[in-house]
């Protein structure tokens with residue numbers, strides 16, 4: 001400890017000596033206008049920057065900026081253009097004025113930098129070894145990606161003994177100060193300028209870089225790593241749209257649906273693939289105040305995802321299982337035309353149905369049951385996913401629906417000498433809620449969990465017990481007034497087995513439902529059809 005502190009102090013002493021040496025050696029070069037600076041600059045390598053200023057109308061603005069402008073050389077623009085797949089640096093100038101302006105703004109920080117800036121930054125607390133070892137100053141740039149709360153920074157590290165060894169770093173590149181200028185930081189009007197060897201740009205070079213650098217996406221990064229999907233996202237050629245769940249979203253889907261995206265599992269991989277769509281939609285501009293729907297093809301089985309935009313930054317992403325809100329903005333990967341976009345969502349997209357109602361509502365085998373739920377109008381809410389404020393609010397209660405098929409209702413009706421169209425009368429409209437609730441079991445039960453002796457609990461305040469017995473390989477449920485046997489298809493999953501639908505061959509009748517004696521005609525009010533059928537039968541007998 002003592003040794004490292006002594007080391008630190010000698011470093012500080014060296015820095016101070018260097019600072020004095022620097023101050024003594026530096027030539028001064030203060031200019032009133034950018035044109036004055038250019039005229040004095042000993043070289044011809046700032047033509048692209050100059051032309052970019054001209055194109056964007058910023059030429060006369062430079063000298064009035066009370067901050068620092070980092071000027072990339074022509075060679076820097078040339079290598080940048082090549083990295084984008086453009087023919088040469090002049091092709092950069094053909095991009096839209098906004099794109100060029102944004103690119104320039106990223107090279108401007110509102111703070112005046114000189115060789116001592118990082119030194120004084122360190123000077124805040126030199127006894128803290130961690131701070132002292134960093135040797136940089138993090139500078140906010142003028143540019144902030146649209147819709148993002150994240151501020152973009154340049155890290156400037158100066159080397160006082162050898163100023164050409166100083167660096168300026170962005171997420172894209174590490175540049176050095178170009179030795180062609182007489183002094184590294186030159187006053188131009190109210191601004192300070194420094195020529196640098198690389199274009200900083202404002203986007204990330206890969207999806208993995210972008211995710212790593214965003215503190216809202218730590219759990220997503222972990223999930224991708226745990227599932228062996230991380231290294232592939234460093235591929236700079238990858239063109240994807242990511243509907244990326246923020247950390248809170250990764251936690252919510254575990255709380256709500258017991259889906260752990262962090263686990264190394266098939267389910268997690270499905271989730272992590274589903275959130276990725278091929279390419280980007282260049283016509284979508286989520287910051288614009290427009291209404292539009294955009295569709296995306298997920299790399300997960302080419303399923304469709306839809307982004308429904310209803311205003312500026314007002315976007316819902318509709319997946320098979322959820323509606324998620326675009327929150328916290330969009331991160332650009334590659335540029336100036338983005339190669340990938342990461343939209344940060346406050347709930348994950350889910351590639352499977354997340355509620356029982358979606359599964360049964362259009363199934364022709366359950367049309368009678370569905371009809372009863374619709375008629376009753378209240379109990380079906382337990383089975384539906386809810387959308388509040390444009391976003392799915394998953395009902396956190398997992399149920400198993402013991403669903404009588406249409407055949408089960410036919411058998412039920414027949415037992416009481418009536419027909420399916422008369423089922424509501426048979427049950428009694430006022431008992432319909434009790435009847436339906438008796439089929440909604442709290443908890444998720446697949447056939448492995450439905451073993452003899454298990455007591456199931458039905459939904460609602462006045463919940464009932466339903467006993468499980470077995471008969472051979474069959475699973476039998478015992479309601480208060482009827483028994484039912486599970487029939488195929490078994491174990492229809494909601495959200496990977498968070499909830500289930502099981503099919504039964506007869507309804508589970510609770511004690512609240514008053515039924516006529518089985519087989520006794522007329523106990524339930526017969527429908528017109530039944531009356532007519534009876535008349536026809538009587539006529540046949542008479543003839």
Ligand SMILES: *[C@@H]1O[C@H](CO)[C@@H](O)[C@H](O)[C@H]1NC(C)=O
Pocket residue numbers: 028029030187
């Ligand atoms: C250049 O500007 C700096 C800071 O404004 C000032 O201290 C210095 O005297 C100026 N040098 C000349 C030659 O004007």
Ligand SMILES: *[C@@H]1O[C@H](CO)[C@@H](O)[C@H](O)[C@H]1NC(C)=O
Pocket residue numbers: 042182
């Ligand atoms: C300009 O650069 C040349 C070398 O290319 C050098 O000889 C000359 O002294 C420089 N002039 C100034 C004013 O720095």
Ligand SMILES: *[C@@H]1O[C@H](CO)[C@@H](O)[C@H](O)[C@H]1NC(C)=O
Pocket residue numbers: 042043044045046179180
């Ligand atoms: C300054 O840059 C120009 C290229 O624009 C180069 O020809 C010249 O040699 C450089 N001068 C010094 C001193 O580095």
Ligand SMILES: *[C@@H]1O[C@H](CO)[C@@H](O)[C@H](O)[C@H]1NC(C)=O
Pocket residue numbers: 050051054055059
């Ligand atoms: C800016 O470009 C225009 C042509 O578009 C040209 O007339 C003008 O001289 C340029 N100005 C500078 C400072 O390069």
Ligand SMILES: *[C@@H]1O[C@H](CO)[C@@H](O)[C@H](O)[C@H]1NC(C)=O
Pocket residue numbers: 063064065189190
């Ligand atoms: C520099 O700043 C001063 C004070 O804010 C202002 O009066 C002056 O016009 C500025 N100079 C330029 C070139 O913008």
Ligand SMILES: *[C@@H]1O[C@H](CO)[C@@H](O)[C@H](O)[C@H]1NC(C)=O
Pocket residue numbers: 087088089090091
């Ligand atoms: C840059 O590339 C464009 C398109 O390929 C070409 O027309 C132009 O001549 C090139 N300019 C230079 C300076 O090489």
Ligand SMILES: *[C@@H]1O[C@H](CO)[C@@H](O)[C@H](O)[C@H]1NC(C)=O
Pocket residue numbers: 125126127128129
């Ligand atoms: C400076 O850093 C040291 C070591 O981390 C710490 O003990 C001390 O409280 C710090 N001082 C201030 C003013 O933050």
Ligand SMILES: *[C@@H]1O[C@H](CO)[C@@H](O)[C@H](O)[C@H]1NC(C)=O
Pocket residue numbers: 135159160161162165
């Ligand atoms: C500063 O530059 C000198 C000379 O290039 C080098 O020896 C030294 O390691 C550099 N210091 C830091 C902290 O990078």
Ligand SMILES: *[C@@H]1O[C@H](CO)[C@@H](O)[C@H](O)[C@H]1NC(C)=O
Pocket residue numbers: 134136138153154155169170171
């Ligand atoms: C700047 O430095 C901080 C602290 O070391 C680091 O977290 C950040 O990633 C750096 N940013 C860049 C662009 O290098």
Ligand SMILES: *[C@@H]1O[C@H](CO)[C@@H](O)[C@H](O)[C@H]1NC(C)=O
Pocket residue numbers: 225226227228264
């Ligand atoms: C995930 O689990 C499989 C075995 O189930 C294992 O082979 C693989 O290495 C694991 N991947 C990671 C990234 O841990």
Ligand SMILES: *[C@@H]1O[C@H](CO)[C@@H](O)[C@H](O)[C@H]1NC(C)=O
Pocket residue numbers: 291292293308
């Ligand atoms: C987007 O899709 C929804 C649901 O299909 C529809 O109601 C809405 O009108 C569509 N909006 C636009 C702008 O097409």
Ligand SMILES: *[C@@H]1O[C@H](CO)[C@@H](O)[C@H](O)[C@H]1NC(C)=O
Pocket residue numbers: 278297301302
């Ligand atoms: C999925 O979509 C991609 C890109 O549109 C296409 O290349 C691929 O053939 C499709 N795969 C299937 C199974 O349809």
